[in-house]
Amino acid sequence: MNAMYPYLNQYFGNAASLHQFGMKMREAAEKARHQLARMIGADDSEIIFCASATEANNTVIRGIAENRANRGKHIILSAVEHPSVYNLGEYLQSIGFQVDYAAVDSQGRLKMDDFKQMLKPETILVSVMHINNELGVIQPISEIAEICDKNNIVFHTDASQSFGRMPIEVGQQINCMTASSHKIYGPLGAAMIYCRKDTMFTPLISGGQQESGRRASTLNVPAIVGFGEAASIFQQSYQSEWEQLNRKREKLKDKLLQDIPDCQMLGSEEHQAPHILTAAFRDTDSELLQMELDRKGIAIATGSACTSAKIKTSYVLTACGLDARWAAGTIRISLSRFTKDDEIEYLLAALPKAVQKIRSLS
Numbered sequence: 001m002n003a004m005y006p007y008l009n010q011y012f013g014n015a016a017s018l019h020q021f022g023m024k025m026r027e028a029a030e031k032a033r034h035q036l037a038r039m040i041g042a043d044d045s046e047i048i049f050c051a052s053a054t055e056a057n058n059t060v061i062r063g064i065a066e067n068r069a070n071r072g073k074h075i076i077l078s079a080v081e082h083p084s085v086y087n088l089g090e091y092l093q094s095i096g097f098q099v100d101y102a103a104v105d106s107q108g109r110l111k112m113d114d115f116k117q118m119l120k121p122e123t124i125l126v127s128v129m130h131i132n133n134e135l136g137v138i139q140p141i142s143e144i145a146e147i148c149d150k151n152n153i154v155f156h157t158d159a160s161q162s163f164g165r166m167p168i169e170v171g172q173q174i175n176c177m178t179a180s181s182h183k184i185y186g187p188l189g190a191a192m193i194y195c196r197k198d199t200m201f202t203p204l205i206s207g208g209q210q211e212s213g214r215r216a217s218t219l220n221v222p223a224i225v226g227f228g229e230a231a232s233i234f235q236q237s238y239q240s241e242w243e244q245l246n247r248k249r250e251k252l253k254d255k256l257l258q259d260i261p262d263c264q265m266l267g268s269e270e271h272q273a274p275h276i277l278t279a280a281f282r283d284t285d286s287e288l289l290q291m292e293l294d295r296k297g298i299a300i301a302t303g304s305a306c307t308s309a310k311i312k313t314s315y316v317l318t319a320c321g322l323d324a325r326w327a328a329g330t331i332r333i334s335l336s337r338f339t340k341d342d343e344i345e346y347l348l349a350a351l352p353k354a355v356q357k358i359r360s361l362s
Helices: 020-040 053-067 088-094 112-118 141-150 221-259 286-295 315-319 341-361
Strands: 047-050 074-078 098-102 123-127 154-158 176-180 191-195 263-266 276-281 304-307 310-313 330-334
Touching: 020 047, 020 191, 020 221, 047 053, 053 088, 053 123, 053 154, 053 176, 053 191, 074 088, 088 098, 098 112, 112 141, 141 154, 221 263, 221 276, 221 341, 286 330, 286 341, 310 315
Parallel strands: 074 098, 074 123, 123 154, 154 176
Antiparallel strands: 047 191, 176 191, 263 276, 276 330, 304 310
């Protein structure tokens, strides 16, 4: 917040302007661009600022599809992508692209043999997220990127859940990567696209020539400054935080399995991010469970989405083959560097009672 403060109450120029007020803002944005580029071994010119990871994903995937349509119209997405990628497939199909969704195993990890068989001469783009936002499963993006590179296919990864949490070197095989500020404790309203110099896309937003003509719109400099500063801080502590969160996650997992009957943990033991714990309770309504815990000041996410008064099971859980009786009772617990031990103890005391209560209502 200290880094952002001058750009919230002292400097108000447009970073695209040539006057001294604009130049001050532009200098701040360029410093943040350098901070972010340094984290992934990229050139400053390969970083593009935007407002959210959803915008970033749409910009890259739609833009590359349009730019490369003359080479082919086949696109592969994983079956467990974030909605900003997964649901984009339907739109792309509506404008003439063939979109296939690569299958995952019961842990949510990409089935590599199946993926390889999906590749075609007309495949122009593959998008697979690095860490799944619902399960915390880490995908083998280095292996996927290498395969795409050998086949002259553009590879994009949504790194919103991994950027800053684990080392990422974009190198010569990852064409595009997207990440979000608030996932690493930065402010809302800032995100980034890494786009390798030799990878072209058609801009999503038309207008001015901001971001070298790749994303028109006045930059949100205060949020961008905060993003850069958060990345710089995160880079110094990600390893110790990973280890700290892993210990907390293991404690939660072991105690919940011990204290709650008909409970299972989803995700991967071997390829798992520590800040996400997804638990399934058989024959339990996760929406009611969420409300019960919210009454106690505990915020969790569910494995279902409420649409038009109908409960729909998460397509991620469906892709993993999870039985409906388990999927309906799935919750996600997110951990952060600010999660205190006494908060975990509070959750461990409250959750078994809440599950028991909700089951008694069924």
